[in-house]
Amino acid sequence: MATKFDEDSYAQRWHSETVMFMLKQRQGEALTARKHHTRRRGMALRCIAHNINDRLRQRRVSKGHA
Known part of the structure; x- marks a missing residue:
């Protein structure tokens, strides 16, 4: 039975x-923490670092610096 393809969900x-691929490429794939809460904290810090780097890159591009 065919179902309707949800393009919005697929786009998300x-x-x-793409973001997970970028995180793994730039910061490595492995987390070194052993406890669950420290692994979550480490991943959150990686996401924050990714967002900061992305904003800085966008700012450089908008100012004309590649």
């Missing part, structure tokens, strides 16, 4: 997969 998944 595509975006999250």
